[in-house]
Amino acid sequence: KIISYTINGDEFISWATSLDGYTLLGNSNGDIVYAVINETGQMVKSNVLACDYQYRTIEDNIFLSTIKKGLFYNSSQIERFEQNRAQLYSDNSQNNTPTTGTPNFLVILVSFTDIPFNSANATTMQNQISQSNYTTSGATGSVKDYFFDNSMGLLNANFTVVGPYTLSHNQAYYGAETEYDHDSLPREMIAEACSLANPNVNFANFDNDNDGTVDMIHVIYAGRGQHNGGGTNAIWAHSWTLPTLPSFDGVNVYRYSCSNELRTTTSVDGIGTICHEMGHVLGLPDFYDTDYEGSGGQSIHLGNWDLMASGSYNNSSRTPPYLSALERQILGWLTPVTLTASTSNCTLPAISDSNKAYKVVLSENEFFMFEHRNKKRWDAYTPAKGMLVFHGDNNLINPWLTSRINDINDDPFDRGYFIIPASGDSTNINSTSTTFPGSTNQTTFINSTLKNGTSTGKALTGIAYGADSVITFSYVNNTPTITILPPTNITTTTATLNGNVTGSGITSKGFEYRVLGTANFTQQAVTSNPLQLTLNNLSINTTYEYRIYATTSFGTIYSPIETFSTDCGLIINPPFTETFDASLSCWNQTSSDTNHFNVVTSGTSPSCSPHSGAKMLKYNSYNIYDNNWTALFTPKINFNSNNSYNVNFWIYRTNGTYSSQQEGIEIYLSSSQTLNSATLIGFISNDRTATPSISSDGWYNYTCSLPASTTGNNYLIFKAISGYGYNIYIDDISITQITINTPTISYNSTTNITHNSATFNASFTQGAQTISSKGFKYKSQNDANWTTLQNSSTTSPFTGNVTNLNPNTTYYVKSYITTQTNNYESAIDTFITLPIISPIVSTDTATLNNSLSAILYGTYTQGTYSILTSGFQYKKSNSSTWTTLYQTTNNPAFSNTINNLDPNTTYQYKAFVSNITALFYGETKSFTTPVIPQTVTTNQASNITATTATLNGTITAGSETITSQGFEYKLASSSTWTTITATLNGNVITQNLT
Incomplete structure (x- = not known):
């Protein structure tokens, strides 16, 4: 069996992925097996050998039906891996390795007892590390060259390469995995390598600053590393410290790095991994996501632009990219020019030719860094040329500088150093439109924000290439904020442009527009804000470019250019099918460059014929660099809210040397002919091994559903994305419709009516649509607006309790259901709240116990509100002051005894009760105490x-x-x-x- 897979991770967390998305792990025998989830939720190795889909047996497929693709370690496993990382880096104290001058650095080559270091490879390795101007076999340079070039000559290291020496054990002894460690004893390998080299090396020569510690030791071990397919017994390239400090020639060995001899089974590895791991020893952090799926998911990092991300693998590790301005600053090679006041005519040479970069401080911790990349020498294999804009956060960078906490870009929602692409969203970091001006000719950098979304007010304008390939621009310290919005009301000859411009010092603002492909813009000022401009007398079925401008005393600032197309006059009512056997009338396109879909009769790379009829569409991705794209817009389509819709089309899928699972077709839905604010509804790769995979080359019918909320006039967009792989062919686009059963809603009754509350009762049938909300709406007879009472239950019937109603008032009520497309309401019902009834209090006749004591009696009927207090008040008839007696409990019939009365005296008394509204009295009565004779x-x-x-x-x-x-x-x-x-x-x- 054969298994093809990609390896992911680093020396702490690693896994592999099959071409069709299953997570794989290596076992102790060197076999690749499928990962499974055990009873505690942890990802572990199964005992089933992995293989490519075409080699799978019936038993394999039955097993795979029981597991999911894309499995990953759970949070407890990631936490343990991170503890290992934190432990090793906490031992890695702040760096003292010299980064300038001519320090001596030591490299030791070692063999295992079972894997010898090839002697010819040893010579190659020695040369590609230590020689100056190394170009053998098309090499870009040596390790020495790399650091010399990046430091602009400040670091001219002398590398001594010794060995190979043979270690005392086999590879597995040092590199076999444990449950939470990818390598068992790699640090023992380092200590043993130093012991073996000691007779031939004076280690004191490599303590350049005389602090008692060797500054740079890098060990290259025989064979491949685990990171490039060497198996689970191989060592993953890394940079750590030794737990104990072996001493040679009076100096200690502490910090080290290591990497592998081979990139493939026969090819010597390039210098990329060596430079990456030595970069750690020199003091550089990682800029990839070091906890991968932890901390909220995979972060978008610096990718191929950066040695300390994935750029170390550029050109098969022979051409790692130039170090960024921040990395050079960390190593003491560059001090960025900080821009404060608005400045014109800023010049930025390529970082390949200078140590110049610009920095703008945004807040106490956040900043922008601007650097210029040119696709030459070490940057020859980066995605593009132009200016990169980095957003930095010292809250996440400084912990590395002070404590070696290596998690700068772990959290996808809180990254520490990342690229702001010139075009597209945050994922567009490896294309020709990532840089400024780039392939989309972005000449301004505007509308920038802090990480929390607050506008920075900083901008660059006039970004362009000047003489000698130097980028020039102007910096504006307090710029207007420009927001360009999708056009609306597009017809055959009209369109409304929309946007916002805010800020101070604006002398004029408005829109500029032109027919796509023409040279000059037409400018039209707009005084109102938000900006809105209706264009008339446009050409039918024509694509226009437009942008917003704002003029200040410093100059004119432009938004990015957007496009729209006027209607061709055709409105499609589904169902329909387009075979492309006729011309692409009413189908418009826009692209990242000048390449578009073309109608063809046959295909090459791969070879194919139309799915049906005589013609099909072709996107020439075989010759277009990856991440470039074209977008094809349908004519306007009228969708009925009572139907659901599927989009179907045929795509030719193949697999070969150049296949990329990221190459294919994205499908969007939009209310206008623009990708701005469009909704992604599907993706299918032209690589047949991508999900859903097929076993052989051929046409595949892809289907995706439109959102249930789709209604009215919209456009479908078919965006072909190049992976620099094989041409993309599609044919026979169709839209099918399905009549859906709508929900019903009925209002049943109003119950439990009081003076201020009631219970609403309703029922519903769901139909075919998903119910997003339901409940009741009510208002009094005299109110204009309805009040909504939502119900969160999922069953029918359902109820709602409403309070705070007004007494003795007529109310209207109805029930409702909301789906993604419509709102459904019942008929209106009415009810009247009860009036408020006051309590009735009676003062009853008192009885005399004797001349000094009497018993008072009273009764009450409660009324609407609960009785809070009850009792009596009494006084002598000739007094104005009442004495109050409270009952200890409230009962409808109550009494109380009063003592210490005066004989032969007339008293008045009355019963009372109180509720939340008032105090209520019974009638006032009297009694006279008798005379006491002598x-x-x-x-x-x-x-x-x-x-x-x-x-x-x-x-x-x-x-x-x-x-x-x-x-x-x-x-x-x-x-x-x-x-x-x-x-x-x-x-x-x-x-x-x-």
Whole structure:
């Protein structure tokens, strides 16, 4: 069996991917197997050998039906890998390796007991590392040349290459994988290599700054590395430190780097990996995503532009790109020119010829860096020539400089150093339109923002090539912000251009437009903002270019150029099919360069005939550099909201040496003939091994569905993207329609009505469309606007509870359903909220316990609101102050006892209750306490003699005042009483009779 795969990762995290997208891992036998997810969610090795699809057995395909493509390590595994990275880099203290002068650097070649280092390769390796002006076999230069050129002569290292020496163990001993380490004992290999070289090397000569540590040791081991197909027992090229410090000739070995002898089974590896790993020793971080799918996914990084990203592999590792301005700054070779005030006539030589770059500080931590790349010498295999604009964030760069934290571009949503492409979105970093002016002739850099989206107000204008291939531009420190928006209202002869211009110091603004391919723009000023300009008397079925301009005292700033095409007068009503056997009438195109689809009768590279009829479309991607493109726009298509639609077309798919899975057709939907704001709805590669794969070359029918929200007039866009592979052929584009069942919605009833609340009840049937929201809308009879009450359930029937209604009010209510295309509503229903009912309070007749105590009684009926308090108030009838008694509990019939009353006194009283709105009283009633009479007791007379006696008695006062007291006495035989008054002493009364 044969397996073809790509290797991904680095010395900490790695995996492989089959051509059709399955994740692969290597086992200890050197076999490549499919990855699976185990019961704990971790990605592990299966026991099934991987192979290309054409060699798979029935058993293989049954197994593959049980796993997904694109598997990856889970978060716990990534965390462990990152712990390993952090541990090794935390030991890698701040760099002291000299980056200027003529330091001595040591390279040691080693063999394994089972893999010898080829002697001829050893000579080649020695030469391509240490020679000056090395050009053997078409080489761009040596390692020595690379660092000399990038430093502009500041670093002229003397490389000593020794060996090869044979290590004491086989490759697997040093390089076999463990669960979380790709290599078992690579640092033991380094220490042993130094011991083997010690008899022939004076290590003290390589401590250039006399700090007791060797400055640069690079070991090249026999065979391939794990990173270029050497297998799981091979060592992945890396740069680490030794855990213990072996000492030779009085100096320690601490920091090192290493790489492999071979790139393929027979070809010597180029210098790219050596320069990358030595770059770490010199002090450079990685600029690729070092945790890959961790931290939110794969980041877009510096790619082929940068040695410390993936540029080390340019031209089979023979031509790594020039170091960026930031990297040169880190190594002390470049100090960027910082722009502050607006400046005209800035000149920027290529970084191949100078150590000049410009920098604009945006905030405390963010900045732009501008550098010029020219496709010569070390940049010969970069994607394009022109000026690159980098956006940097010191919050993520400085941790490397201070602590060797190597995660500058890990988070795709928070990158530390990245390219802002001249055209396209953030993914367009490896094409001819990445640079300024580039293939799209972008002469301005405007509308830039901080990472949080805040406008910077900084701009470059007049970006152009001057004499001697020097880029010139003007810097504007406080520029207007220009936003160009898609055109609207496009007809056969009219169109409306739209945009915004904001900022100060603008003396004029407006649009410029011209027919595509003509030289001169027509300028039309617009005074309003947002900008809007309706163009009349345009030519039918014609493509126009347009841009916004804004003039300030510093000059005129332009937006990027956009295009639109006037209608041809044709509106297509699906279903329809286009076979391309006639001309491309009403089908317009735009492209990244001058290449477009052409109608042909036969095809080459690959050889093919039209799918049907006599003609088909061809995009000449076989001869067009990768990431260039053309976009084909259909005539205007009228889509009915009650239908769903599929787009179908045939594409010829092949596979060969130059195949690229990124080459193919993207399908977009747009309301205008522009890619600006268009919606991507599908992609199919012309590489037949890409998903969905097919077993042999031939025509393939690709289908994608239009969004359910598609309605009204729109355009389909077929964007062919070159991978510099094989020509792209398509044929027989068609749109089919499917009538869909629409949902229904019914309002059922209103229940649980109170004075301020109610429950709405409704039901629905879903139909064929996806329901995005549903609920109720209601308003009072006198309101103009409806209030929406959403319901999140997925079942029918459904309810909604509404509160804060007004009492005794008529309301309208209806239910609704919203899909991606329409809003459906029920008939309107009405209901009336209840009125507010006040509580009714009764003061009942009191009862007297005695002259000093009474029991008060009351009752209430609650009404609308709950009773908060209840009780009584009472007072003497001649008083104005009421005393309040609260009940401990609220009951409809209640009573309370009052004591310490005054006798013979009239009291008034009333019951009360309160709710959230007010205090409510019953009627006021009264009662009078009774009189307390005096108690008079006649006691036995005392001191009786023949002529005298003392009369005795007691008097207890009642509630009335005593006005007189005394005794009455008479002879027993007499009928006449004699009254005498006496003095009351306390409650005792006496009187002496004589």
